[in-house]
Amino acid sequence: MTKQSPSTWLQTLVLAVGLALLAAVPALVFAEAPKVDLARFDYGLRARALADGVYVVEGANDDFTVANGCNIINTGFITTGDGVVVINTGTSRRYGEQLRALIARTTAEPVVQVVQLNLHPDYFLGNQGFADVPRAATPVTRAGVAREAAAYETNLYRLCGDWMLGTETVAPDRDTPAAPPSGSVWKVGQRTFELREFSGHTASDLVLIDRTSGVAFVGGLVFVQRIPTTPHAQIGPWLQSLDALDTLNLRTLVPSHGPVQTTPEAARDGIAQTRRFLHWIDQHFSRWAAQGWEMNEVLRAPVPAEFRDWAAFRTEYVRNVAHLYPAYERQVLAPATGAGSSR
Numbered sequence: 473m474t475k476q477s478p479s480t481w482l483q484t485l486v487l488a489v490g491l492a493l494l495a496a497v498p499a500l501v502f503a504e505a506p507k508v509d510l511a512r513f514d515y516g517l518r519a520r521a522l523a524d525g526v527y528v529v530e531g532a533n534d535d536f537t538v539a540n541g542c543n544i545i546n547t548g549f550i551t552t553g554d555g556v557v558v559i560n561t562g563t564s565r566r567y568g569e570q571l572r573a574l575i576a577r578t579t580a581e582p583v584v585q586v587v588q589l590n591l592h593p594d595y596f597l598g599n600q601g602f603a604d605v606p607r608a609a610t611p612v613t614r615a616g617v618a619r620e621a622a623a624y625e626t627n628l629y630r631l632c633g634d635w636m637l638g639t640e641t642v643a644p645d646r647d648t649p650a651a652p653p654s655g656s657v658w659k660v661g662q663r664t665f666e667l668r669e670f671s672g673h674t675a676s677d678l679v680l681i682d683r684t685s686g687v688a689f690v691g692g693l694v695f696v697q698r699i700p701t702t703p704h705a706q707i708g709p710w711l712q713s714l715d716a717l718d719t720l721n722l723r724t725l726v727p728s729h730g731p732v733q734t735t736p737e738a739a740r741d742g743i744a745q746t747r748r749f750l751h752w753i754d755q756h757f758s759r760w761a762a763q764g765w766e767m768n769e770v771l772r773a774p775v776p777a778e779f780r781d782w783a784a785f786r787t788e789y790v791r792n793v794a795h796l797y798p799a800y801e802r803q804v805l806a807p808a809t810g811a812g813s814s815r
Contacts, residue, residue: 523685552661555584561598568598589691591616672710685725696730
């Protein structure tokens with residue numbers, strides 16, 4: 473997940489006005505966040521077993537803040553008999569090093585592989601803790617990291633302060649096995665993983681499913697009780713990916729942001745939450761653009777109570793408007809100007 477500084481005066485104005493408009497929304501309380509020790513820069517990471525040898529390390533369901541150490545991602549690790557596979561490495565060097573130490577306290581198996589599910593900074597800025605281990609991502613994600621890592625570092629230092637001290641990008645150094653939407657098999661030790669590559673949240677959204685336990689790490693495709701992040705989003709492909717994900721009948725769903733869904737019914741509900749939000753965005757942004765609304769009018773428009781009650785609404789919805797609404801405006805103008813749409 474990432475939060476990029478606006479690149480134009482219009483986006484800056486939108487964000488400033490939007491934050492003022494939404495400031496009156498009360499803060500919301502979700503599941504207990506990790507016990508962050510600000511004085512010692514300790515993330516308080518804990519491994520929660522989801523199945524035999526399958527662990528999630530849960531972050532706060534929140535936006536990036538110094539108070540939570542900018543730890544807002546769910547990472548994970550899986551023992552294979554021949555070593556540990558790590559799924560994402562967190563926001564900073566400190567996080568990566570503390571995750572590595574947590575793994576060592578949890579299992580005697582060495583770490584043998586890191587897998588990065590998309591290009592956003594909290595998926596890989598902890599790689600310094602795993603610099604001696606193979607680090608895999610899809611070719612599209614690797615290209616995205618090469619393109620945007622320097623900007624991520626600057627932005628996260630601004631947002632997270634001293635939590636980021638010493639953090640430098642250690643990029644993924646190899647491609648994951650081919651992972652079409654139909655899936656491919658990847659064996660590590662005694663584990664068989666299924667890899668599927670979708671798109672929509674980013675240009676490459678990797679899903680990793682442990683076939684033995686049925687636990688699926690779905691990255692940023694699904695947000696549970698949280699407003700999705702959208703700096704690289706394309707709504708149409710994202711909705712198609714969610715439809716495909718829904719057909720897999722997942723038993724346990726680990727989103728990168730929000731509570732883990734531990735039953736098939738809950739997994740379907742998590743997917744449905746993100747789908748409802750994206751459908752609402754698509755329908756209403758299309759209508760408002762056709763009516764000639766400006767961004768400030770969009771920010772003042774009512775938003776369903778369900779979405780207003782989700783984590784990070786006050787900040788993330790404003791960014792949704794800044795990221796996505798211009799594409800709907802371009803779509804309206806396309807017949808007259810020949811402009812295309814990226815949505």
